[in-house]
Every structure is written in structure tokens, then in C-alpha cells.
Amino acid sequence: MSAADLILAVLAIGCIPAASALASASWPRRSPVAAILLWQALGLGWGLAAVGTLIGFAVTSNGAVAGAGALERLASLVRAGHARPVAAIGLVRLICLAAGLLLLAVLCWILLAATASVLRARQRQRELLSLLAHDDPKVPGALVVDHPAAAAYCLPGLRPEIVISAGVLDLLDADELAAVLAHERAHLRERHDLVLLPFLALLRAFSWAGITTQAYRAVGLLLEMHADDRVLRQVPARGLATALLRVGSAGGGGVPTGALAVAGAPAECEVAARVIRLLRPPPVLNGAATALVLAVSAALVVLPAALLILPLH
Amino acid sequence: MDVLWEAADPLSVREVSGQLTDRDLAHTTVMTVLDRLAKKGFARRERNGRAWHYRAAESREAYVTELMLSALDQTGDRQAALARFARSVSGTEAQALLRALGTLGEAHRG
Numbered sequence: 001m002s003a004a005d006l007i008l009a010v011l012a013i014g015c016i017p018a019a020s021a022l023a024s025a026s027w028p029r030r031s032p033v034a035a036i037l038l039w040q041a042l043g044l045g046w047g048l049a050a051v052g053t054l055i056g057f058a059v060t061s062n063g064a065v066a067g068a069g070a071l072e073r074l075a076s077l078v079r080a081g082h083a084r085p086v087a088a089i090g091l092v093r094l095i096c097l098a099a100g101l102l103l104l105a106v107l108c109w110i111l112l113a114a115t116a117s118v119l120r121a122r123q124r125q126r127e128l129l130s131l132l133a134h135d136d137p138k139v140p141g142a143l144v145v146d147h148p149a150a151a152a153y154c155l156p157g158l159r160p161e162i163v164i165s166a167g168v169l170d171l172l173d174a175d176e177l178a179a180v181l182a183h184e185r186a187h188l189r190e191r192h193d194l195v196l197l198p199f200l201a202l203l204r205a206f207s208w209a210g211i212t213t214q215a216y217r218a219v220g221l222l223l224e225m226h227a228d229d230r231v232l233r234q235v236p237a238r239g240l241a242t243a244l245l246r247v248g249s250a251g252g253g254g255v256p257t258g259a260l261a262v263a264g265a266p267a268e269c270e271v272a273a274r275v276i277r278l279l280r281p282p283p284v285l286n287g288a289a290t291a292l293v294l295a296v297s298a299a300l301v302v303l304p305a306a307l308l309i310l311p312l313h
Numbered sequence: 314m315d316v317l318w319e320a321a322d323p324l325s326v327r328e329v330s331g332q333l334t335d336r337d338l339a340h341t342t343v344m345t346v347l348d349r350l351a352k353k354g355f356a357r358r359e360r361n362g363r364a365w366h367y368r369a370a371e372s373r374e375a376y377v378t379e380l381m382l383s384a385l386d387q388t389g390d391r392q393a394a395l396a397r398f399a400r401s402v403s404g405t406e407a408q409a410l411l412r413a414l415g416t417l418g419e420a421h422r423g
Binding site for chain 1: 353355373376377378379380381383384385408410411414
């Protein structure tokens with residue numbers, strides 16, 4: 001095993017406790033954007049390092065191009081066209097190679113599958129909305145569905161929509177409705193759904209690993225907080241906070257209890273955390289700390305990518 | 314679609330056109346729309362003599378319920394498909410925070 005493979009292995013394994021620590025850290029809510037970047041870097045860096053470790057170890061003994069990057073060693077191995085690969089690199093290394101390639105394929109596949117399922121759900125929503133929803137002067141630019149339960153959400157995509165239930169219209173005053181619309185518009189404008197998608201893919205594929213749930217929840221909450229921050233440029237914090245509490249406490253109507261029981265407790269903490277953050281904004285991360293977070297994020301992606309491509313002597 | 318929901322019996326294209334007098338739509342336009350609704354599963358059609366008759370596959374309420382259920386579902390997938398404004402918070406906790414907000418607001422004004 002070369003030094004490069006060792007660094008990749010340490011990165012791949014180290015990303016998991018690092019993600020766990022990030023999920024329970026309190027600084028991310030001070031600068032959601034920096035924290036979201038770090039989450040993305042952790043995810044991408046882990047994928048690169050895990051695939052790189054397996055493939056790098058498998059092709060490490062290919063003496064002819066020792067010292068080259070893992071990808072180059074792999075290419076030269078393939079070019080050499082070994083008729084009997086087991087004899088060429090040994091059974092264990094061959095299994096590692098297969099596992100590395102399989103992991104790469106699985107990671108790409110789960111991303112595609114999650115994208116497809118999300119697009120299907122949105123398409124169904126669009127069809128139903130085209131039949132059921134109507135405009136309302138109280139919420140310009142949003143679609144209204146006549147149902148007494150409180151629901152406010154957005155449908156991201158090329159033709160974005162904001163959907164408000166009649167229950168929400170009854171529940172909120174004009175300021176609060178403006179806050180809801182501004183919040184959803186921030187989600188749509190910045191395509192927060194695309195940020196969340198890879199984490200959804202990991203959650204669906206590796207739901208047995210608790211860390212994927214933690215990561216998905218943490219990134220989702222940070223995106224909400226970031227959208228809240230955007231709202232504060234237009235609407236006072238109070239309107240957004242009361243809107244959150246009113247919609248949050250009324251929203252459960254009509255949901256099967258099974259669905260609520262799954263996510264009930266953490267969701268409560270999420271709304272409360274957002275309200276508390278709105279009322280007592282924590283100090284924004286200072287420049288040096290933000291720079292450190294950005295540097296670590298960049299290193300998490302650049303280092304494994306470089307080790308895969310560049311030779312390490 | 315509203316016409317189909319209102320009607321008790323399956324309607325022919327001509328009957329649907331007849332109820333849409335305010336819109337002044339061509340017969341073929343109505344036929345195309347009904348055909349599309351049938352293809353998407355929102356309407357069922359059956360042959361009655363020479364003409365197709367259409368009826369709504371489900372009641373309006375059933376579709377509203379489906380829409381709201383998927384919007385309020387908190388089990389992961391939907392959450393990513395539709396970004397929700399606020400997930401559920403327990404009534405008592407929200408009330409306590411709202412009360413605190415109320416007193417804060419009065420303090421500011423006073």
C-alpha cells in the first residue's frame with residue numbers, strides 16, 4: 001500500500017466521524033452557507049476517497065508505472081490487457097478493484113434513482129395542482145389548494161410553484177404570508193433542492209447507517225435557516241417566527257400518525273431551533289473562521305482528487 | 314374536469330361542451346382535453362353506442378387529500394421533492410413560544 005492509498009483510506013474513514021461531529025456542532029447555525037459547503041465537501045470527498053482507496057490498493061503492485069497516480073496505474077493495467085487478471089494482480093487486489101468500481105457505479109446510480117423519484121413526485125404534484133389549485137389575490141404568484149389543513153411548500157424545477165393551502169390563508173396575517181412567500185422564493189431561486197438531492201440519495205441507499213440520516217437532517221435544517229436569513233432582508237423576524245409556529249403547530253392535521261411518529265420529535269426541535277435563531281440571532285462566524293471552513297472544504301475535495309490523478313513519490 | 318366532478322353520470326364530449334358555454338370552446342378542443350385527462354388517469358371513459366362517455370376517476374376530495382398527504386408527509390423523500398415551510402411542532406410548545414413572542418411584541422410597543 002502506497003502513501004497515497006494510505007492518505008485516501010484515512011480520509012475515507014475519517015469523513016464519517018467528522019460528519020458525525022459536524023451534525024452535532026453548534027457553529028453551523030451561525031453561518032449556514034459555510035456549513036453547507038463543508039457538508040458537500042465531506043460527501044464528495046468521502047466518495048472520492050473511498051473509491052480511490054479501493055482502486056488504488058488494487059493496482060498498487062503494478063510495478064511498471066509505480067509512483068504514478070492510481071487512475072494512471074489502473075489505465076496501464078487495462079491497456080496491458082491481462083488475459084488472466086487473477087494471476088496479474090492477485091485475487092484480493094482483484095476483489096478490491098471490483099469493489100471500488102462497484103461503489104463508484106452504486107454512488108452514480110443512487111443519485112440518478114433519487115433524482116428520478118423526486119421528479120416523479122413533482123410531476124404528480126404538478127398534474128394534481130393543474131386540476132385543483134387556483135390563484136388568490138392574498139398570495140400573488142402562489143397556487144392555493146382548498147383544504148383546511150395548513151400546508152405551505154414549494155415545487156422546485158424549471159417551472160417553480162409555491163403552494164399554499166386555504167388553511168394557511170385563514171391562519172396567517174398579511175405580514176406572515178409575505179414571510180412564507182419570501183422564504184419559499186428563496187428556496188426556489190437558489191435551487192436548494194439540488195443541494196439536498198445527493199444527501200437524499202445517500203439516505204435512501206444507506207439508511208442503515210445513522211450518519212446518512214444525520215447528514216440529511218442537518219443539511220435540510222441549514223437550508224431552511226439560510227432561507228430564513230434571506231427573508232429577514234425583506235420582512236421582520238417576528239412575522240416569520242410567528243408564521244413558522246402557527247403553520248408548524250397546525251400542519252399535522254390529516255397526516256397518518258405513523259408518518260408523524262417517524263419524524264415527529266426531531267421536526268419539533270427543528271422549528272423551535274429556527275424560531276429561537278430568528279429571535280436571538282447568534283453572532284455570524286468571523287472572517288478567519290469562515291476562511292478556515294472554506295479551506296477545509298476545498299482540501300476535502302482537492303486532496304483525494306489530486307491523489308487519484310497525480311503521481312506521489 | 315370541474316364539469317365531470319359535478320356530473321352524476323358519465324358525460325359525452327357534446328354534453329361537456331354544452332356545460333362550458335361560457336368558454337366557447339371547439340368540440341375538438343374539448344375532445345382533446347378529455348382524451349388527455351383519460352390518458353393521465355384522471356378520467357375514465359367507456360363506449361356508449363358510438364360516442365365515448367367520460368367520468369371522473371376519483372372525486373375532487375380524493376385528489377385534494379392525495380395532494381395534501383404528499384405535501385404533509387414527513388418521511389424523507391417527499392421532503393426533498395417539495396420543500397416545506399415548517400415541519401410539525403407540538404401544539405403546546407408552539408403556543409408557549411407564541412405567547413412569549415406576544416409579550417415581547419407588547420414590550421417593544423410599550
